[in-house]
Amino acid sequence: MRFHISTDLEGVEGVVLPVQTESGNPMYERARRLLTREVNIVVQTLNELGIEEIIVLDGHGANQAYNLVYEELVDGAKYIMGSPWPDYLTMLTSDFDGLMLIGAHAMAGTKGSVLDHTMSSISWRGAYINDIPVGEIGMCAFYAGSLGVPLVFVSGDDKACLEAKNLVSDVEVAITKYGLTRTSAVMLPQTTVENNIKSALKRAVEKCKIIKPLTIDGPVSFKIEFLLAEHAQRYWNKEGAKLLDARTVVFTGKDARDAIERWLST
Numbered sequence: 001m002r003f004h005i006s007t008d009l010e011g012v013e014g015v016v017l018p019v020q021t022e023s024g025n026p027m028y029e030r031a032r033r034l035l036t037r038e039v040n041i042v043v044q045t046l047n048e049l050g051i052e053e054i055i056v057l058d059g060h061g062a063n064q065a066y067n068l069v070y071e072e073l074v075d076g077a078k079y080i081m082g083s084p085w086p087d088y089l090t091m092l093t094s095d096f097d098g099l100m101l102i103g104a105h106a107m108a109g110t111k112g113s114v115l116d117h118t119m120s121s122i123s124w125r126g127a128y129i130n131d132i133p134v135g136e137i138g139m140c141a142f143y144a145g146s147l148g149v150p151l152v153f154v155s156g157d158d159k160a161c162l163e164a165k166n167l168v169s170d171v172e173v174a175i176t177k178y179g180l181t182r183t184s185a186v187m188l189p190q191t192t193v194e195n196n197i198k199s200a201l202k203r204a205v206e207k208c209k210i211i212k213p214l215t216i217d218g219p220v221s222f223k224i225e226f227l228l229a230e231h232a233q234r235y236w237n238k239e240g241a242k243l244l245d246a247r248t249v250v251f252t253g254k255d256a257r258d259a260i261e262r263w264l265s266t
């Protein structure tokens with residue numbers, strides 16, 4: 001079996017403050033190690049389960065995606081680090097058995113969720129796939145679904161896990177913390193997080209064949225609602241980008257993957 005894993009930082013155990021996600025800050029250096037620990041737990045567990053191929057995409061901070069502590073990574077996976085990537089979920093192809101998300105966070109505007117945002121907390125108010133509100137979890141799930149690959153595992157705070165469940169009811173989730181406000185949470189001990197991840201992963205691998213890929217009939221639109229009109233300015237008069245109003249831009253493709261790639265290439 002083959003699994004593609006995309007990582008983020010906001011949903012990782014122990015991470016609750018914006019400074020922990022900003023490179024250059026001493027607290028970021030510690031957060032990187034917490035992320036690396038979770039990734040290692042996942043890779044080791046999948047190795048023990050006999051998974052042939054594991055790709056891990058270091059996904060936090062698209063402009064400077066170098067979060068994993070390379071020298072601490074365990075054997076048994078291929079790690080994609082650095083940016084930009086050739087496409088959104090790089091190296092994901094239709095012959096994978098599942099997509100997994102580590103350190104995921106809830107979409108912008110989710111009450112009581114840790115560091116909620118969609119792509120950018122500075123310029124994005126929200127995003128939609130055919131008018132279904134999506135955050136990054138939904139974008140990844142629909143993108144993989146276009147390739148026939150189901151979302152099978154998510155780790156993150158309780159709101160991120162709920163968001164994943166609302167999209168894909170059979171997805172297995174591992175809660176790392178319980179969000180109180182955007183910058184506070186009830187933390188779980190590391191051993192509890194480790195056990196949550198291991199048991200959810202085992203269930204995900206067992207049932208991945210019966211989890212349905214998240215698909216939607218085409219054509220599919222990917223709509224971005226920016227916070228301000230000036231954030232949408234770069235899409236004025238760009239082929240493939242349709243402005244619905246001063247701060248809302250739509251990209252249309254044959255499926256969700258195509259629509260998201262059209263946004264990325266515009």
Ligand SMILES: [Zn+2]
Pocket residue numbers: 008009010059060061
């Ligand atoms: Zn992130």
